[in-house]
Amino acid sequence: MALALGALGLAVAPTASAATPCPSGAVCIRETNGNILNKNIFYSYGNHNLSNVTGVRVLVNNQTGGAGFQICKGYNGTNCYPVQRGKGEYAPYDFTPINSVVLVR
Secondary structure, X not given: OOOOOHHHOOOEEOOOOOOOOOOOOEEEEEOOOOOEEEEXXXXXXXXXXXXXXXXXXXXXXXXXXXXXXXXXXXXXXXXXXXXXXXXXXXXXXXXXXXXXXXXXX
C-alpha cells in the first residue's frame, strides 16, 4: 500500500514490530533508533513547533476519524506541505528543514 505524501514523495510503510508504538489519537515522530520521545507525540489540533528534530525520521499518523497532518518548513505552521490523512507510518524523510507539524481535523 503506497500513499504519496504530496510533493514530498513519502509513502505509508508497514509498521516495524521492534519500534515503539505511536499512541492512538496521536501523530508521532520516530527517532532513528525506533523510539518515540514524549516531546514528539502530538494529540491536539493546531501547530506544534519542533525542537532538535533533524535528520531522517519516520512520521506516524495514528489519529482517528480521518484526521490529518501537515509538515511545515516554518515555525507556527507556516510554509506547509499539503494535508495528509493516511493512517500509519510514512517512509523515512529528512526533517532537517521541517520546523513544525500541524494536526488538522
